[in-house]
Amino acid sequence: MVTKRKQQKKVVKTPILALKKAAVKKLAAAKTSVALDQWERDYLGRKGAIREVFQSLKELPEAKRKAVAQEANAVRTELVALFEKAQKKHGVGIAEKRALKTHTIDVTLPGVSTPVGHIHLVSRMIERVTDIFSSMGFDIVEGPDIESPYYNFDALNVPADHPSRDLWDTFWMQEAGEIGRAGRIANQNDSRRLLRTHTSPGQVRYMETHKPPFRMVVPGRTYRFENADRTHGFEFHQIEGMMVGPNISAANFKGILTVFFNTLFCDIQSAQGSKTNVTSEQIKVRLRPSFFPFTEPSFEVFMWFQGRWLEVMGAGMVHPEVYKHAGYSAGEIAKIQGFAFGGGIERLIMIKHQIPDMRLLYVGDLRVIRQFS
Numbered sequence: 001m002v003t004k005r006k007q008q009k010k011v012v013k014t015p016i017l018a019l020k021k022a023a024v025k026k027l028a029a030a031k032t033s034v035a036l037d038q039w040e041r042d043y044l045g046r047k048g049a050i051r052e053v054f055q056s057l058k059e060l061p062e063a064k065r066k067a068v069a070q071e072a073n074a075v076r077t078e079l080v081a082l083f084e085k086a087q088k089k090h091g092v093g094i095a096e097k098r099a100l101k102t103h104t105i106d107v108t109l110p111g112v113s114t115p116v117g118h119i120h121l122v123s124r125m126i127e128r129v130t131d132i133f134s135s136m137g138f139d140i141v142e143g144p145d146i147e148s149p150y151y152n153f154d155a156l157n158v159p160a161d162h163p164s165r166d167l168w169d170t171f172w173m174q175e176a177g178e179i180g181r182a183g184r185i186a187n188q189n190d191s192r193r194l195l196r197t198h199t200s201p202g203q204v205r206y207m208e209t210h211k212p213p214f215r216m217v218v219p220g221r222t223y224r225f226e227n228a229d230r231t232h233g234f235e236f237h238q239i240e241g242m243m244v245g246p247n248i249s250a251a252n253f254k255g256i257l258t259v260f261f262n263t264l265f266c267d268i269q270s271a272q273g274s275k276t277n278v279t280s281e282q283i284k285v286r287l288r289p290s291f292f293p294f295t296e297p298s299f300e301v302f303m304w305f306q307g308r309w310l311e312v313m314g315a316g317m318v319h320p321e322v323y324k325h326a327g328y329s330a331g332e333i334a335k336i337q338g339f340a341f342g343g344g345i346e347r348l349i350m351i352k353h354q355i356p357d358m359r360l361l362y363v364g365d366l367r368v369i370r371q372f373s
């Protein structure tokens with residue numbers, strides 16, 4: 001009530017013609033865009049004097065209301081015209097129009113959202129796997145995708161007539177020759193290059209510059225001249241690992257892998273635990289005899305996962321020939337032993353996310369990719 005009475009008083013105190021007179025006088029004095037803006041706010045704006053007059057109309061007796069409204073309207077029209085004239089005179093309107101043309105922002109338009117991508121499943125798995133090994137003290141190193149036959153085969157004790165060297169199993173290219181850092185080369189005439197068929201060349205490359213004890217992993221892309229199917233690609237990824245010291249045993253290997261798999265799959269295990277009755281402690285590792293030229297004995301590694309044994313990698317105790325190729329002396333070799341392993345990254349992804357076909361990881365189909373953001 002108090003405010004209403006105040007407003008009424010104002011109208012009485014400031015009759016419209018007096019208001020107009022004051023407005024015209026002030027407008028004549030406003031000569032800059034700032035001053036004009038201020039004037040517009042004071043008189044024509046949302047909280048300006050004219051608006052106040054209109055708002056106070058309802059306080060007036062009905063008989064008076066119409067006349068006052070008409071008068072106020074007329075004054076308003078006049079003031080608007082005068083204001084526009086003043087704007088033109090001071091060049092304000094034109095400048096403003098120009099500014100509007102160049103920086104128009106329609107704040108009512110819906111925003112443009114920036115799509116946020118995410119790391120590809122393969123990169124994410126490599127990060128996850130290397131994180132776990134790193135937490136167990138393993139170094140993370142990388143090797144070249146384009147290898148010499150020396151590092152890919154000879155240094156790993158793979159004989160010259162091994163089928164994996166066949167033209168039909170490996171991508172070969174022509175380039176200049178290379179000798180291992182330890183000065184050993186099995187076939188001086190083989191100057192070809194190939195796309196590495198496994199990450200195992202990383203074993204010899206690492207040992208050329210590191211002495212035991214050590215533990216390391218080599219993640220990376222590998223290639224085989226192979227027909228692609230559900231579980232094979234001509235391009236895929238592996239994680240190689242190695243741990244060598246005075247008394248590193250196959251039991252250490254089993255222990256480390258058990259920790260690794262349980263860490264890697266613990267979230268699926270706990271999510272599905274109730275369904276399959278598997279708890280995170282229950283991924284078990286089994287080793288079966290196998291053969292690789294660079295390990296002796298060699299193992300096929302299986303893990304017990306959701307009621308099945310799944311083959312997940314190849315492994316074994318590092319063959320003394322491999323130490324020799326890395327440049328270790330007979331005396332050094334006599335004092336060390338260790339394990340090496342290599343497994344497919346895509347296989348781990350397929351198990352983890354229940355993806356039935358590894359080719360889905362590479363076709364770039366957003367319907368697939370977006371499921372894993």
Ligand code: PHE
Pocket residue numbers: 197198199200240292295313314315316340341342343
């Ligand atoms: N390099 C082997 C493969 O690609 C796996 C392996 C690595 C086996 C290390 C033994 C030791 O199949």
